[in-house]
Amino acid sequence: MxxxxxxxxxxxxxxxxxxxxxxxxxxxxxxxxxxxxxxxxxxxxxxxxxxxxxxxxxxxxxxxxxxxxxxxxxxxxxxxxxxxxxxxxxxxxxxxxxxxxxxxxxxxxxxxxxxxxxxxxxWSGAGAGFNDLICITLGTGVGGGIIVGGRLVHGLSGMAGEIGHIPVEADGVRCGCGQRGCLETISSATGMTRLAREGLAQGRHSVLDEAEKRGELTTREIFAAAKDQDGLALDVVDRATDALGRVMAMLSVVNNPAAFIVGGGVSRAGDELFTPLRRSYAKHTLVEVANGVQILPARLGNxxxxxxxxxxxxxxxx
Ligand SMILES: [Zn+2]
Structure with a gap:
């Protein structure tokens, strides 16, 4: 059996x-x-x-x-x-x-x-068939896992793959980990809603203002507004995907994975996330390294x- x-x-x-x-x-x-x-x-x-x-x-x-x-x-x-x-x-x-x-x-x-x-x-999700891949989870934070030659990479303290704490902004806001400007402060759901609020506080006109007043400012609202060409929402999505695309470019020259699998609540935005993310990755990544790399939505959910x-x-x- x-x-x-x-x-x-x-x-x-x-x-x-x-x-x-x-x-x-x-x-x-x-x-x-x-x-x-x-x-x-x-x-x-x-x-x-x-x-x-x-x-x-x-x-x-x-x-x-x-x-x-x-x-x-x-x-x-x-x-x-x-x-x-x-x-x-x-x-x-x-x-x-x-x-x-x-x-x-x-x-x-x-x-x-x-x-x-x-x-x-x-094993049995979007990464099946790839030996070298990196999984990224975009939720309240940004999590990750790195697989090389079919095996999880752990490193000295088991912290390998904590890509949410790669610093992307020199003078960025304080992250939950104590450092400043981590990827997580920009590209997580928390980071994106914070950026949207900052824009509103600076007096930018946006449909997100109503969502904020209803207490419903979420990444879902941000992606929907971006789809309708709302300027502030487009800027937030652009910053979040630009930062993540840069980090994926860095990871690519370190590991040259065949695929990035992106999951978590934020990934439910679908093309509204993946189209600008693929664009950012192509822009920031050495072409020989980016060649053939797939950026795919996670499949297994919870x-x-x-x-x-x-x-x-x-x-x-x-
Ligand atoms: Zn951090």
């Missing part, structure tokens, strides 16, 4: 679990409350129960499950398999890998959620994280 893998995507409020086949095809999934406040022991024991229920639900004997992977939102010690600290759950210094291995009796692999999502897209988490078990990059 073919092997199965279980992926767990741990979030601040909910935990998503999925069981996948050897091609990264999602067979069954479930969503449960995280209840991080119960503490890691109780919460992880419950998650382990949910993992077993998942296999039972599709009639997979536990002996056919080859391993379990978990994507976590925060800072990890990958060598020790430990949580250092998480973004939305108050757990620190938790040896999550050995705890889950003891609960499940299977090999367990962990990684941060951005890397897990990147691996998911690479399932990327749990599918990729399942893939962590066999994808042990450096």
């Amino acid at each position: 073919a092997k199965r893998y279980i992926g767990i995507d741990l979030g601040g409020t909910t935990v998503k679990l999925g069981i996948v086949d050897e091609n990264g095809g999602l067979l069954y999934k479930a969503e449960k409350p995280t209840r991080g406040e119960e503490g890691p022991e109780a919460s992880l024991a419950r998650i382990a129960d949910h993992a077993r229920e998942l296999a039972e639900a599709i009639g997979t004997p536990w002996s056919n499950v080859a391993g379990v992977g978990m994507g976590l939102p925060g800072f990890l010690d990958l060598e020790k398999g430990e949580i250092i600290r998480l973004t939305n759950i108050p757990w620190e210094r938790v040896p999550v890998r050995s705890m889950l291995e003891a609960e499940l009796g299977l090999p367990v692999a962990i990684d941060n959620d951005a890397n897990a999502a990147a691996l998911g897209e690479a 399932d990327a994280g749990l599918i990729g988490a399942a893939g962590l078990v066999w994808n042990r990059g450096s």
Whole structure:
């Protein structure tokens, strides 16, 4: 019987679990409350129960499950398999890998959620078939994951791929990380709405003014206004895609990936994002490096994280 893998995507409020086949095809999934406040022991024991229920639900004997992977939102010690600290759950210094291995009796692999999502897209999403690719998630922040030769790149502290913190503006605004002018301050949803607000505060006329007064100024409104040739919205989209295209140009001369996969809430804008982004990338990238590189929308949506988490078990990059 073919092997199965279980992926767990741990979030601040909910935990998503999925069981996948050897091609990264999602067979069954479930969503449960995280209840991080119960503490890691109780919460992880419950998650382990949910993992077993998942296999039972599709009639997979536990002996056919080859391993379990978990994507976590925060800072990890990958060598020790430990949580250092998480973004939305108050757990620190938790040896999550050995705890889950003891609960499940299977090999367990962990990684941060951005890397897990990147691996998911690479395995059975928009990146399938590419050996070298970079995934970029444009949401409230800018996340990323780098895959070289089919394997996730981690680097010294597991921070490889944190492309949201590449500095793009010398005197830019302060980023959540403490540095100034990070890509994330410009090209994330938060960055784009901030730029739009700045423009409105400077007295620029824009249809976005009404959205702001209704308390509904989002990237969706910005892209819709840009489509209608609103000057401020066009400027915001131009700045966000120019900064991201430049960063992709830099990454291209470092890694020369075959594809960039762009996901996250902001990517739902579709062509309104991808057309100016491809233009910016072509403008900033050495032509020999840019040749043949594809810039594609992510395909797996919210399932990327749990599918990729399942893939962590066999994808042990450096
Ligand atoms: Zn930063």
